[in-house]
Amino acid sequence: MVTRVIKPSTMSSAIGDHFISLANPEPWVSQTTVVITGLLLMLTTCLVWFNQTVRSLTLFCWACFFKPFAKNDHGNSHQSALESFYRSQASIYDSSRGVLLKGREKALQLAASHLKKSSKLVWIDVGGGTGYNVEIMNSLLPITSKFEKVIVVDLSISLCEVAKQRFEKLGFNNVEVLVADACDFLVPEKYMGNVDLITFSYSLSMIPPFHAAVDHILPMLNKEIGIICSVDFGVQTSATSIGRTNTLGGSVNRHVPWVFRTFWRAWFELDRVFLDPARRDYLEYKFGTIKSLNCSNRLLGNIPYYIWIGCDKDRSSLLLHRLNAMATESPYLAPASSVPVKSKGYERALENNKKHLPYPSIYYQREVWRVYYEESNPQYAQFNDQYIYAFTWEDPREDIKILNLKPSDVVLAITSAGDNLLSYASIEKPPRRIHGVDLNPAQNHLCELKLASLRCLKYEEVWKLFGLGKVENFEELLFSKLAPQLSSNSFQYWAKHGPQIFDIKGKGLYDTGFTRWALRLAKYVFKIAGVSDTIEELLTCKSMEEQKFLWESKIKPAIFNPIVSKMLVGNPIFLWKALGVPPNQAKMMNSSILTYVVDTLDPIVGRSLISKDNYFYYLTLRGRYSPTNCPDYLTKQTFKKMHEKESPLDNIRLHTDTLNDVFERLASGSLTVAIIMDHMDWFDPKKNEAQSEVEHLKKCLCNGGRVLLRSISKEPWYIKVFEENGFHCQAAAVRVKRMTIDRTNMYASAWVCTKIPARRVSDLTI
Structure with a gap:
C-alpha cells in the first residue's frame, strides 16, 4: 500500500x-x-x-x-478585580459567552433600526470588551461607511487587547479602543452632544458607581436623534414600577419571581456582577423609554435579562410631534381654550413633569397612531392578553356605501381586527380622521402591527403576514423593520407572541384569537358531514351556477341534516364559539339557532362568488386569503396608496378604552360618523348601559352626525333609546328570506341613527 x-x-x-x-x-x-x-x-x-x-x-x-469561592488577592481596585477575572479567559471570552450573554445581537439590531440612517454616525460602546459588538454591528450597518467614529471603552486591559487585534484584522480604521473607567473617560470635544448611539452591553451590571457612569455619558448624547441601548442582567419586580408605570414602555414579563431574582442576584454578586433593579430604574429615570423588552435565559435556569432603548427625556422634536398629535385625541387641547384639558396623555405628562420623571413612553415613539393608555387598568385583565378577533366580520363595502364617507368626515369605529379602519382609509378620498376604539389592548396591538407593516415592509412581506397569516422570519422583521413604527407596548406583545403566531410551520394568524373557533368548527362540521372535498371545489367555482349547484346538491343537505344540525350547527356552543354571539345577544334572535344559521348561510351563495368576491367566507373555509379575494388593505393598489406623500395611515388613531370614556374626552360635535357594529346587542335591557352610551354619542356627534349599527334582531330594543334622545332612526337593511344585507349576512338588520337639531326635527330627510 x-x-x-x-x-x-x-x-x-x-x-x-x-x-x-x-x-x-x-x-x-x-x-x-x-x-x-x-x-x-x-x-x-x-x-x-x-x-x-x-x-x-x-x-x-x-x-x-x-473562582468566586477561591481566595481573591486583587485588593479594592475595580480594574484589578476585572483583570483577575478576565486575564485567563480573554482569549476564549467570545467563544464562551454565547450561551450566557443572551440578547446582544437583538439589542444591536433594535438599536440599528432606531438610528437615523446617515453616513456620519458616532457610537460609544461602554464596556465593549473584546469588540464583539462592533463586529456584530458591522453586519447590520457597515462600520467603515456608516460610522464616522466608534469608541470602545473598557477597564480590562486584557479584553481591550483582544479588541485591538480584532479591529486591526477587520481593517476598521475608524474604531478606537480606550482602556478607561466608564465614569470619567474622555472623548474629543467635537463629539460632546453629537453621539448618535451609546451602548451598555452586559456592562452596567459590572460598574459599581453606575449612577456616575450614566450621568457621565448623558452630555455626550445627541439630544434630538441620539439613542442609548442597554442589554444586561436585571431583576425587576412589579413593586419597583409603582408610580411610574406609564414611563416603562410596558410590563410584559417584567416581574421576576422571588426564587429567581433572589438566587441569581446572590450568585452573580460573587463575581461582582450586580443584578439589582436600581441600574435599570436609573436608566428609566434619566432617559425616555423608546422600547423595552423583558426576557429570561431559559437554557441556564431562567436568568433574567432585558433589552432597553432610550433617548433624551426632553427630546423636543418627539415631544412636539406627540403634542401636536394630541389635537386629534381631543379638540379640547386648543392652547387658548379656557376649557380644561381632557387628554389622558397630556394629564399624565403634566404629572410626570412635576415629579421630574420622563414623559410617558408613548411620547417617545416615532408614530402617533397609539393614543396614550394606562396599561395597569384592571379592565384589561378580562382579556387575558389575547385578542378575540383575528379578522373582522363586518362588511366595510356596505358601510362606505350606506354612509357615503367624505374627506371632511371624522369617523369613530370599534377597532376589532382593524380591517374596517384600513378599508375606510383605502377609499379614494378617505376621512380626515379615523378613530379606532377597543377596550382590549391586544386588538389595538394587532391593528398597530398592520399599520406598521403597511408603513415599512415590502408588499410581499405584508401579504405573507396578513394574507397567508405566516412568514419565515417574523422576529427578524420585528426587530429590524417593524419596531421603530410600533409603540413599546405593542412591540413587547409581538416579541412575546409573534414568533409562535406567524410561525411558517404553524397554523398561522387566522388560527388564533377567539375567531379561530369559526375556522376550526367549520372544518370539523364539513369533515363530519363528509363534504371537505366539495368545499375545496366551492372555493374554486368560476360561476354562480356552479356555486349554487354545489351548495344545493351536496353541502347544504350534508351540514343541515338532522344529526349534524342538532349536534353542531344548532348547538348554542357553536353559536358562541363560531359566531361570537353572547347570551344577551342570543336572546334577541327572533328564531331558533338553527333557523338563524340557515337564514344566514343559505342566501350567501346567491349573492357573489365566494372564490372571488367574498373574502370573509373564503378565509373561514380556507384559513387564508387569496390575492384577488382579500380585504382592501391587502391589495397592491391600496398598498401603493398607503405610501403616498400624504398617507391615509396618518389619519388613524387607536384608543384603548371604553367607548364612553373616549366619547367623554372628545369635544362636543367633533364626530360626524360613529360605527359601533353589533356592540349594543351585548347590553342588558334592564340596565342603563344603552341610555348612557346614547347620551355620550349625542354629545360627540355634530348635528346631522350618524351612527351606523348592526343587530342580530330586525328591530333591536335600543332603537327606542336613540329616538327618545333625539335621533332619527331608519333601517338601512333588513334581512328577509333568501336575501342578504351584506357579504357576511351575519346580522338581521343594519340601522342609521341621525342626530337631529332640536328645531329641525320635522324637516329632516335621510
Missing part, C-alpha cells in the same frame, strides 16, 4: 489540503486508503475542536462558578 507523505504544515492547512486531495485522488491511491485517511483527518479535526471546546468550557466554568 502506497500513501502520500504529509509535509509539515499547520493543522488547518493540512486538513484543508488533504480534503481537497481526497476529493480528487490520484489513480494509484486505493479506495481503502482514501477512506482511512479521510476518517483519520475527520477524527483529528474533531479532537482539535473537542480540545479547544473543553479548554474554553473549563476556563469559563472555573472563572464563573468556582
Whole structure:
C-alpha cells in the first residue's frame, strides 16, 4: 500500500489540503486508503475542536462558578478585580459567552433600526470588551461607511487587547479602543452632544458607581436623534414600577419571581456582577423609554435579562410631534381654550413633569397612531392578553356605501381586527380622521402591527403576514423593520407572541384569537358531514351556477341534516364559539339557532362568488386569503396608496378604552360618523348601559352626525333609546328570506341613527 507523505504544515492547512486531495485522488491511491485517511483527518479535526471546546468550557466554568469561592488577592481596585477575572479567559471570552450573554445581537439590531440612517454616525460602546459588538454591528450597518467614529471603552486591559487585534484584522480604521473607567473617560470635544448611539452591553451590571457612569455619558448624547441601548442582567419586580408605570414602555414579563431574582442576584454578586433593579430604574429615570423588552435565559435556569432603548427625556422634536398629535385625541387641547384639558396623555405628562420623571413612553415613539393608555387598568385583565378577533366580520363595502364617507368626515369605529379602519382609509378620498376604539389592548396591538407593516415592509412581506397569516422570519422583521413604527407596548406583545403566531410551520394568524373557533368548527362540521372535498371545489367555482349547484346538491343537505344540525350547527356552543354571539345577544334572535344559521348561510351563495368576491367566507373555509379575494388593505393598489406623500395611515388613531370614556374626552360635535357594529346587542335591557352610551354619542356627534349599527334582531330594543334622545332612526337593511344585507349576512338588520337639531326635527330627510 502506497500513501502520500504529509509535509509539515499547520493543522488547518493540512486538513484543508488533504480534503481537497481526497476529493480528487490520484489513480494509484486505493479506495481503502482514501477512506482511512479521510476518517483519520475527520477524527483529528474533531479532537482539535473537542480540545479547544473543553479548554474554553473549563476556563469559563472555573472563572464563573468556582473562582468566586477561591481566595481573591486583587485588593479594592475595580480594574484589578476585572483583570483577575478576565486575564485567563480573554482569549476564549467570545467563544464562551454565547450561551450566557443572551440578547446582544437583538439589542444591536433594535438599536440599528432606531438610528437615523446617515453616513456620519458616532457610537460609544461602554464596556465593549473584546469588540464583539462592533463586529456584530458591522453586519447590520457597515462600520467603515456608516460610522464616522466608534469608541470602545473598557477597564480590562486584557479584553481591550483582544479588541485591538480584532479591529486591526477587520481593517476598521475608524474604531478606537480606550482602556478607561466608564465614569470619567474622555472623548474629543467635537463629539460632546453629537453621539448618535451609546451602548451598555452586559456592562452596567459590572460598574459599581453606575449612577456616575450614566450621568457621565448623558452630555455626550445627541439630544434630538441620539439613542442609548442597554442589554444586561436585571431583576425587576412589579413593586419597583409603582408610580411610574406609564414611563416603562410596558410590563410584559417584567416581574421576576422571588426564587429567581433572589438566587441569581446572590450568585452573580460573587463575581461582582450586580443584578439589582436600581441600574435599570436609573436608566428609566434619566432617559425616555423608546422600547423595552423583558426576557429570561431559559437554557441556564431562567436568568433574567432585558433589552432597553432610550433617548433624551426632553427630546423636543418627539415631544412636539406627540403634542401636536394630541389635537386629534381631543379638540379640547386648543392652547387658548379656557376649557380644561381632557387628554389622558397630556394629564399624565403634566404629572410626570412635576415629579421630574420622563414623559410617558408613548411620547417617545416615532408614530402617533397609539393614543396614550394606562396599561395597569384592571379592565384589561378580562382579556387575558389575547385578542378575540383575528379578522373582522363586518362588511366595510356596505358601510362606505350606506354612509357615503367624505374627506371632511371624522369617523369613530370599534377597532376589532382593524380591517374596517384600513378599508375606510383605502377609499379614494378617505376621512380626515379615523378613530379606532377597543377596550382590549391586544386588538389595538394587532391593528398597530398592520399599520406598521403597511408603513415599512415590502408588499410581499405584508401579504405573507396578513394574507397567508405566516412568514419565515417574523422576529427578524420585528426587530429590524417593524419596531421603530410600533409603540413599546405593542412591540413587547409581538416579541412575546409573534414568533409562535406567524410561525411558517404553524397554523398561522387566522388560527388564533377567539375567531379561530369559526375556522376550526367549520372544518370539523364539513369533515363530519363528509363534504371537505366539495368545499375545496366551492372555493374554486368560476360561476354562480356552479356555486349554487354545489351548495344545493351536496353541502347544504350534508351540514343541515338532522344529526349534524342538532349536534353542531344548532348547538348554542357553536353559536358562541363560531359566531361570537353572547347570551344577551342570543336572546334577541327572533328564531331558533338553527333557523338563524340557515337564514344566514343559505342566501350567501346567491349573492357573489365566494372564490372571488367574498373574502370573509373564503378565509373561514380556507384559513387564508387569496390575492384577488382579500380585504382592501391587502391589495397592491391600496398598498401603493398607503405610501403616498400624504398617507391615509396618518389619519388613524387607536384608543384603548371604553367607548364612553373616549366619547367623554372628545369635544362636543367633533364626530360626524360613529360605527359601533353589533356592540349594543351585548347590553342588558334592564340596565342603563344603552341610555348612557346614547347620551355620550349625542354629545360627540355634530348635528346631522350618524351612527351606523348592526343587530342580530330586525328591530333591536335600543332603537327606542336613540329616538327618545333625539335621533332619527331608519333601517338601512333588513334581512328577509333568501336575501342578504351584506357579504357576511351575519346580522338581521343594519340601522342609521341621525342626530337631529332640536328645531329641525320635522324637516329632516335621510
